[in-house]
Amino acid sequence: MIDQLGPADVLLRERARSVADEIRDLARQADGAAPYGDAWQKAIRTLRDQGWLSMLIPSQYGGGGSNLLSLVIVQEQLARVDGGLANCISHEACSAVAINRAREDLRKECFERMLRGSLTCIAITEPDAGSDIGAMSTTAEAVEDGYAISGEKAVASLAGVADIFLIWAKTDPSAGTKGVSTFLTTREHPGIEVSEPFDSLGFRQLPHHRIVLDDLHIPSEALIGAEGKGLRLFAEALNVGRLGVCAQALGLALGAYEKALAFARERRTFGKRLVEHQAIQFKLADMFMAIESVRAFAYEVARFMEASQDLGGKPTGVYAAAVKAYASDMSVRITGEAVQILGARGLWKSNDVERLFRDAKVTQIVDGGNELMRIRVGEALANGFPR
Numbered sequence: 001m002i003d004q005l006g007p008a009d010v011l012l013r014e015r016a017r018s019v020a021d022e023i024r025d026l027a028r029q030a031d032g033a034a035p036y037g038d039a040w041q042k043a044i045r046t047l048r049d050q051g052w053l054s055m056l057i058p059s060q061y062g063g064g065g066s067n068l069l070s071l072v073i074v075q076e077q078l079a080r081v082d083g084g085l086a087n088c089i090s091h092e093a094c095s096a097v098a099i100n101r102a103r104e105d106l107r108k109e110c111f112e113r114m115l116r117g118s119l120t121c122i123a124i125t126e127p128d129a130g131s132d133i134g135a136m137s138t139t140a141e142a143v144e145d146g147y148a149i150s151g152e153k154a155v156a157s158l159a160g161v162a163d164i165f166l167i168w169a170k171t172d173p174s175a176g177t178k179g180v181s182t183f184l185t186t187r188e189h190p191g192i193e194v195s196e197p198f199d200s201l202g203f204r205q206l207p208h209h210r211i212v213l214d215d216l217h218i219p220s221e222a223l224i225g226a227e228g229k230g231l232r233l234f235a236e237a238l239n240v241g242r243l244g245v246c247a248q249a250l251g252l253a254l255g256a257y258e259k260a261l262a263f264a265r266e267r268r269t270f271g272k273r274l275v276e277h278q279a280i281q282f283k284l285a286d287m288f289m290a291i292e293s294v295r296a297f298a299y300e301v302a303r304f305m306e307a308s309q310d311l312g313g314k315p316t317g318v319y320a321a322a323v324k325a326y327a328s329d330m331s332v333r334i335t336g337e338a339v340q341i342l343g344a345r346g347l348w349k350s351n352d353v354e355r356l357f358r359d360a361k362v363t364q365i366v367d368g369g370n371e372l373m374r375i376r377v378g379e380a381l382a383n384g385f386p387r
């Protein structure tokens with residue numbers, strides 16, 4: 001690896017790498033167990049103890065106050081062993097970005113709870129509003145002292161254990177995307193019904209649920225920012241999420257490549273080591289080149305987003321979409337090649353690469369399908385980007 005990092009980031013990477021190796025067995029166990037089981041709890045506790053579930057909580061509230069490059073480095077190393085666990089880091093970072101815009105008292109309370117161990121839930125996607133988020137039909141009706149929220153959310157990660165809920169709903173259903181607002185509430189409020197988690201192909205350490213919001217009454221202070229500005233706030237969190245998915249995709253590819261390379265150096269066929277067959281060398285060379293180039297792109301976008309100071313702005317959105325789509329497509333290709341190099345052993349759960357392959361597929365969908373990423377980049381180019 002060509003080192004693009006300063007000494008502090010190198011240390012962080014080494015720590016993340018060794019913690020990831022320590023929780024490898026837990027990730028494998030959790031993959032085959034019921035959601036939120038003992039192995040999952042232990043792995044999450046480890047991430048929390050390292051401070052990686054509070055990286056974007058500002059330091060004045062006791063959080064990490066980390067920069068985006070550090071967030072990428074940690075997720076990259078964690079995803080070498082599990083994509084869903086790495087995404088939990090991103091998920092909590094996205095929530096912190098949104099919560100940081102809430103009123104001071106609510107922000108302080110939620111950050112304190114997160115630091116004591118509470119997890120969050122981001123509820124925006126609906127049965128008929130995924131990519132087309134403006135089509136959402138959940139409403140937040142103004143009532144005496146606050147809002148009454150009703151509707152259904154289709155895919156809400158960690159909702160089964162979360163204490164803190166970020167909910168997007170329409171305060172003005174006639175205003176399309178400009179009628180969406182963001183609310184912050186906690187599980188104690190009656191009116192949040194969470195289903196059993198879906199049994200998912202990948203990211204099994206990030207269980208996701210359907211939620212029904214049934215006349216959820218919350219005070220007016222629960223509104224984050226102004227009415228109608230919900231999608232702008234969502235863009236800030238989502239761009240951090242897309243950079244995170246890029247880091248997870250990169251780490252999944254790296255983990256699979258490392259396994260494939262180690263295997264190819266040991267396994268012998270036709271009288272020589274697998275790595276000495278040119279067909280396998282070409283595969284490994286392609287994997288190496290893809291990973292190195294995606295890492296350079298990912299770190300540059302992280303630095304760019306950090307410097308831009310505008311997480312919801314257009315350039316940030318275009319680069320976050322571009323790096324997410326590029327990294328996740330690469331990850332599916334590379335993890336698939338790793339399975340191929342291991343042959344039958346690549347299909348065995350005990351060898352991990354099949355899980356990395358399943359997780360890689362998720363990175364093409366989560367936080368926005370890659371078709372939408374290409375639309376975002378393509379439309380920007382048609383409109384004169386980067387000018």
Ligand SMILES: Cc1cc2nc3c(=O)[nH]c(=O)nc-3n(C[C@H](O)[C@H](O)[C@H](O)COP(=O)(O)OP(=O)(O)OC[C@H]3O[C@@H](n4cnc5c(N)ncnc54)[C@H](O)[C@@H]3O)c2cc1C
Pocket residue numbers: 121122123124125126129130131132155156157158203206208362365366367368369370371372
């Ligand atoms: C593991 C996981 C965790 C998630 N966690 C959360 C969460 O915590 N909170 C939350 O609110 N959401 C969450 N999501 C939802 C996620 O953001 C959506 O799945 C995503 O935005 C796509 O929406 P959809 O699944 O409804 O697909 P759809 O919008 O139905 O799209 C289906 C397919 O068509 C493509 N497509 C859509 N429109 C177009 C178009 N115009 N042109 C070309 N192709 C198009 C899409 O890219 C996709 O491949 C999660 C998803 C996953 C996979």
